Amino acid sequence: MKDTKRIAVLGGGSWATAIIKMLSENLETIGWYMRSVYAIEHIKRNKHNPSYLSSAELHPEQLDLSDDMNVIVDNYDILIFAIPSAFLKTELDKLTTSLENKVIFSAIKGIVPESGLIVGEHFHEKHAIPFENIGVITGPCHAEEVAMERLSYLTLACQDQEKAKDLSNFIAGRYIKIKISDDIIGTEYAAMLKNIYAIAAGIAHGLGYGDNFQSVLMSNAIREMKRFIKKVHKMKRNINNSAYLGDLLVTGYSVFSRNRMFGNMIGKGYTVKSAMLEMSMVAEGYYAAKSAYNIKKDNGAKTPIIDAVYNVLYDKKEAKDEFKKLTNRLD
Amino acid sequence: MKDTKRIAVLGGGSWATAIIKMLSENLETIGWYMRSVYAIEHIKRNKHNPSYLSSAELHPEQLDLSDDMNVIVDNYDILIFAIPSAFLKTELDKLTTSLENKVIFSAIKGIVPESGLIVGEHFHEKHAIPFENIGVITGPCHAEEVAMERLSYLTLACQDQEKAKDLSNFIAGRYIKIKISDDIIGTEYAAMLKNIYAIAAGIAHGLGYGDNFQSVLMSNAIREMKRFIKKVHKMKRNINNSAYLGDLLVTGYSVFSRNRMFGNMIGKGYTVKSAMLEMSMVAEGYYAAKSAYNIKKDNGAKTPIIDAVYNVLYDKKEAKDEFKKLTNRLD
Structure with missing residues (x-):
């Protein structure tokens, strides 16, 4: 004591x-x-x-x-x-x-x-x-x-x-x-961005993409997170530390994550509204996607995954089409 | 055609x-x-x-x-x-x-x-x-x-x-x-090392460590992989590309991976021999662990995860003790 x-x-x-x-x-x-x-x-x-x-x-x-x-x-x-x-x-x-x-x-x-x-x-x-x-x-x-x-x-x-x-x-x-x-700025942005990537993982799963794609998505997500955070607050950080990559993985691979679940429903064809109603709560990544999208519009970071999630959640784009496009922006 | x-x-x-x-x-x-x-x-x-x-x-x-x-x-x-x-x-x-x-x-x-x-x-x-x-x-x-x-x-x-x-x-x-x-050398070493990390993930799971630890283990594994490969063949590479990080994740998170399954049995108390007999095959990471351990002894890379797996598989160390020690070498 x-x-x-x-x-x-x-x-x-x-x-x-x-x-x-x-x-x-x-x-x-x-x-x-x-x-x-x-x-x-x-x-x-x-x-x-x-x-x-x-x-x-x-x-x-x-x-x-x-x-x-x-x-x-x-x-x-x-x-x-x-x-x-x-x-x-x-x-x-x-x-x-x-x-x-x-x-x-x-x-x-x-x-x-x-x-x-x-x-x-x-x-x-x-x-x-x-x-x-x-x-x-x-x-x-x-x-x-x-x-x-x-x-x-x-x-x-x-x-x-x-x-x-x-x-x-x-x-x-x-x-x-x-x-x-x-790194208070970087760790907080990482914690916020990972929820968007968890939604992306959920959408991909809901659309029928498999584990091979999930690993490519996460590998791209951590590189995207690095670019994004670097634009917001440039400093020496190892993006593969637990607070960034670990936090991304524990959420992106969790079948219990509310954000992933929300994305999964979208991928399976629910509208954003009905997915929210069904979950009787709003997944944090929903707000994060809008905010991150606006930030990246200002700072010019290349963020194909955030873009795809934003377009699906806020721009009424079909998840299927949007993720098909996304697959060509990943590597 | x-x-x-x-x-x-x-x-x-x-x-x-x-x-x-x-x-x-x-x-x-x-x-x-x-x-x-x-x-x-x-x-x-x-x-x-x-x-x-x-x-x-x-x-x-x-x-x-x-x-x-x-x-x-x-x-x-x-x-x-x-x-x-x-x-x-x-x-x-x-x-x-x-x-x-x-x-x-x-x-x-x-x-x-x-x-x-x-x-x-x-x-x-x-x-x-x-x-x-x-x-x-x-x-x-x-x-x-x-x-x-x-x-x-x-x-x-x-x-x-x-x-x-x-x-x-x-x-x-x-x-x-x-x-x-x-990067023929780096991609091949990555493909080999990931099997050792999948064994580590399996051992941890078998010992009762959870998803929080798994994400920390993977976050440390990719940093360790980067250090190891850099010693073997130094060149400009992004360790977070799909061929390195993606490959690590698809194996380290797969419940079907033979290497992870082998590790899981070890974590649950099987001897190395009985785990091999039970699986009626040898997991590739078993050989990889020995080889990687010898290479790192030469080149001096800091590889706490490889060390722990090696000590369990080849040096008759108790998985429980060895992973307890490992938890203090990770962050």
């Missing part, structure tokens, strides 16, 4: 719950904001999150639970946000207290739809958080495997690497290994 | 049969050597290879079949070898005719156990074939998906790229796209 009253998690989903589980191996008290009073009561009584990652055993005596975000923000120094990007702005609108001097780590993958920004940029531009106080927690990591205590490697990125190292002491453990990085 | 009497395939397995299928879309006559007289008769009568890739329909009227390797070698200019590396030397010992002026393409993945050389080097050193007459056909490509006519991308590598382009005209088609490369 290393410290108290320092770290809080904001969000009540699977990934938030997984991070709580990691932290509770090392901390006596963890702040935890979630919207649902019902979930909070359930956790206190039953030691499990009722709706997400319910297989993970939680320890209520270590948890400072609150349904008031302002209380948690006031009482903790390091705030780990794990709220789906589609709801982040609505949640942050509840803030009446200040985020000044707080260290913000984003465990969110995706674009904030209202601002069109990745989460770090959103906090920087909309909440005036300096970049040295912004960090990213990224995978490759299915929350479900954290619940099962299967060995997972996370990357903590922060411009001020000392802050990433500090947090890593409370997250690393028996089944979690941590790598430190200073 | 483009030409006749030019191209022959040597070997009777799945991959040989898949290549025959590709060629028969473009050629009127293809030479085909296979050992088994029974298989030849079966193909002539039933239009299918009885034992391998039997779902692929063959066209006997296009096939110049022979169980005499010397006849085929004499009559054809471009010889595509698709004999498992473990049997290559035994087969080549039957040669009484000359390979002079023949163009040899290797569709074999692995090391020739007797010489410890990759196939291209073996032909060069043991049969005095100049490197400009040696080429490599590599994936990512499961033969089964060729039988199903699912889109696949092959790489043809030859120092003399004109020879690769020439052959590509007869292999490319409706469901086959071809990329040309001049």
Whole structure:
């Protein structure tokens, strides 16, 4: 047990719950904001999150639970946000207290739809958080495997690497290994782009392409991701590190990925609307595709896969035709 | 139909049969050597290879079949070898005719156990074939998906790229796209190394590691592959191209890969011997691990994954301990 009253998690989903589980191996008290009073009561009584990652055993005596975000923000120094990007702005609108001097780590993958920004940029531009106080927690990591205590490697990125190292002491453990990085922009874009590639993998699968094509698609996707991120933020990075390639693979090859599932339905002939209705949620890659497409229009990166996904999702192009064209742009 | 009497395939397995299928879309006559007289008769009568890739329909009227390797070698200019590396030397010992002026393409993945050389080097050193007459056909490509006519991308590598382009005209088609490369050494080592990484993936799975770890393993494997190949043959290559990364992924993520299956049994506690007996065959990565380990001892490449696989297969180390150590060498 290393410290108290320092770290809080904001969000009540699977990934938030997984991070709580990691932290509770090392901390006596963890702040935890979630919207649902019902979930909070359930956790206190039953030691499990009722709706997400319910297989993970939680320890209520270590948890400072609150349904008031302002209380948690006031009482903790390091705030780990794990709220789906589609709801982040609505949640942050509840803030009446200040985020000044707080260290913000984003465990969110995706674009904030209202601002069109990745989460770090959103906090920087909309909440005036300096970049040295912004960090990213990224995978490759299915929350479900954290619940099962299967060995997972996370990357903590922060411009001020000392802050990433500090947090890593409370997250690393028996089944979690941590790598430190200073590439907050690149790791966040990678986490966002991989969802688009997972949609592409799903579409290809839905259309009947096989494993041979999937491997070519992933091999092209990592090269495309490299070109894209280089245009957005040029720095020395090895795109084959776990935070980039590993994260792409764990999602692109997962049959449980919501993004891949969404793509698969599109490939099988569902319209975008009916696929969303059927899933009763919006896959993060859906927003990411639009945002990435607009960014690449500005910066001129060559992105055949993003183009194809965008054309299918937003330009009413037939998946079959669009992917036929795509096959000629890959190698 | 483009030409006749030019191209022959040597070997009777799945991959040989898949290549025959590709060629028969473009050629009127293809030479085909296979050992088994029974298989030849079966193909002539039933239009299918009885034992391998039997779902692929063959066209006997296009096939110049022979169980005499010397006849085929004499009559054809471009010889595509698709004999498992473990049997290559035994087969080549039957040669009484000359390979002079023949163009040899290797569709074999692995090391020739007797010489410890990759196939291209073996032909060069043991049969005095100049490197400009040696080429490599590599994936990512499961033969089964060729039988199903699912889109696949092959790489043809030859120092003399004109020879690769020439052959590509007869292999490319409706469901086959071809990329040309001049990296015969690198593509062949990649094809060999990926089998070791597939064994590693299998061992990890057998030991109970999950998808998060698998993605980290693959992300480390491609970096290790890059270091290894750079030491063996330094040249400008993008390790994320399909012939390297794609080939790694199609094998490392395939539950049908024999190498992965072999590793999985080891991870589950089978001894090396009993896993081999159970599979009634030797996985190519088994030989590759020994050879790669010896090469890296010479050239000093940092290869934690190859080391771990070698130690388990050849040094009687417990897979569990060895992979525990490996997890600390990955990131």
